[in-house]
Amino acid sequence: MTRSFFRRLAVVVTAGLIASVTSVTSVASAADVPQTLTHQGRLFDDAGKPVNQTLQITFNIYDSVNENIPAVSETLDVTVEDGYFSVTLGEVNTLKGVLDGTVKYLGIAVGNDAEMTPRVVIQSVPYAMIAGDVIGDINPTSVTVGGTPVIDATGKWVGSPTGLVGPAGPAGANGAVGPAGPAGPAGAVGPVGPAGAAGAQGPAGPIGPQGLPGANGANGAQGIQGIQGPAGAAGAAGAAGATGIVATASFNGFAGTVAANGAFNVYTFQGPQATMAVTSTTQKLTAAAEAPLALPAGATKIGAQMGLCYQLGAGTITNFTGGGYSNLEVDTVRRGTPASASITGLAAGSYKVGFCVANASATAITNNDYVNGWVILTN
Numbered sequence: 001m002t003r004s005f006f007r008r009l010a011v012v013v014t015a016g017l018i019a020s021v022t023s024v025t026s027v028a029s030a031a032d033v034p035q036t037l038t039h040q041g042r043l044f045d046d047a048g049k050p051v052n053q054t055l056q057i058t059f060n061i062y063d064s065v066n067e068n069i070p071a072v073s074e075t076l077d078v079t080v081e082d083g084y085f086s087v088t089l090g091e092v093n094t095l096k097g098v099l100d101g102t103v104k105y106l107g108i109a110v111g112n113d114a115e116m117t118p119r120v121v122i123q124s125v126p127y128a129m130i131a132g133d134v135i136g137d138i139n140p141t142s143v144t145v146g147g148t149p150v151i152d153a154t155g156k157w158v159g160s161p162t163g164l165v166g167p168a169g170p171a172g173a174n175g176a177v178g179p180a181g182p183a184g185p186a187g188a189v190g191p192v193g194p195a196g197a198a199g200a201q202g203p204a205g206p207i208g209p210q211g212l213p214g215a216n217g218a219n220g221a222q223g224i225q226g227i228q229g230p231a232g233a234a235g236a237a238g239a240a241g242a243t244g245i246v247a248t249a250s251f252n253g254f255a256g257t258v259a260a261n262g263a264f265n266v267y268t269f270q271g272p273q274a275t276m277a278v279t280s281t282t283q284k285l286t287a288a289a290e291a292p293l294a295l296p297a298g299a300t301k302i303g304a305q306m307g308l309c310y311q312l313g314a315g316t317i318t319n320f321t322g323g324g325y326s327n328l329e330v331d332t333v334r335r336g337t338p339a340s341a342s343i344t345g346l347a348a349g350s351y352k353v354g355f356c357v358a359n360a361s362a363t364a365i366t367n368n369d370y371v372n373g374w375v376i377l378t379n
Contacts, residue, residue, distance in 0.1 A: 036090035037099070037122070042083040043110070050083030058115075059089055060107040061098060065119055070107070071098050246283065246377045249274035251354050255291045258304070258357045258365035265325070266358050267309050267317045271371030273354030278346050278377065285310065286342040287320070289355040289373025293365055294334035301331040302361040308341045308373075309356035312349050317356060325358070330365055 060070035150159030320341035
């Protein structure tokens with residue numbers, strides 16, 4: 001077989017297209033239309049001879065002619081006889097929701113060859129072209145117009161009621177008088193009439209119970225302060241406060257490129273950092289991290305410095321261990337690079353903490369992966 005399979009390809013593509021429905025008659029439910037697509041063609045080698053061979057062929061369906069990422073893709077083992085082949089797409093990866101009535105494009109790649117050009121427009125079969133207009137019974141499970149449901153799966157109208165009520169018909173004859181309804185509620189009480197003349201005074205009633213006590217009177221003036229007594233003995237010293245964990249945090253993310261700065265002990269953070277609020281010089285920061293680092297293919301091995309660093313505000317990025325950094329050799333093989341350290345005596349403030357590298361070479365370290373690390377603040 002020559003370097004490129006493609007020379008000439010005759011293509012037949014059939015597919016059913018689904019049209020939206022705006023008016024239906026309720027009938028018994030029917031099955032979905034087939035969710036597969038038949039593709040037929042003839043394949044020649046670059047010498048113009050029909051191919052006779054079983055080949056791996058990849059079929060990609062795109063939303064547009066220049067789309068880079070297919071909406072669906074299938075790779076099939078296809079038997080080609082005298083150049084002719086026929087396949088059914090959608091049996092491996094579903095086409096449901098892909099053939100939505102908009103124009104789609106089919107791209108084909110044979111074996112390890114690049115995808116053939118130009119891409120093929122997926123056409124309708126003859127009777128699918130009337131799917132935009134209903135001419136017979138339909139059997140939907142529900143009806144949606146413009147993204148708004150109008151009939152649900154039970155056949156109930158759920159759309160807007162506007163326009164559903166027709167004009168009023170002529171008035172019918174009066175019906176028979178119905179039975180009397182229940183009595184209505186009592187009316188509102190009328191206004192009070194004028195007071196009548198005072199009656200004769202009745203006999204005195206019994207004495208009532210004793211009333212509640214009155215409110216307390218105001219406090220009297222404060223008396224003169226007495227002479228201070230002797231001081232008492234000093235109490236025992238209290239227990240020391242807790243010295244446990246104050247806060248923990250993690251930092252995880254892509255390490256990015258380690259730029260070449262040509263200077264030792266000039267560090268840059270690689271990947272994200274965690275933030276810790278230090279409140280006392282007696283508190284300790286302890287951190288650990290790991291990052292796979294490597295040079296691009298063909299680069300010459302270099303040396304670099306790495307460790308854990310902190311930064312107060314926009315200040316200098318500083319190694320936890322000062323001059324006690326770790327030297328590492330970086331080549332084109334990506335290897336995990338671990339680091340861990342602790343530090344105390346930092347002034348109070350908000351510190352960034354993360355994995356750091358000082359690249360004093362003239363070569364950028366670009367073939368890197370994700371940093372994974374954590375930091376703990378303790379009393």
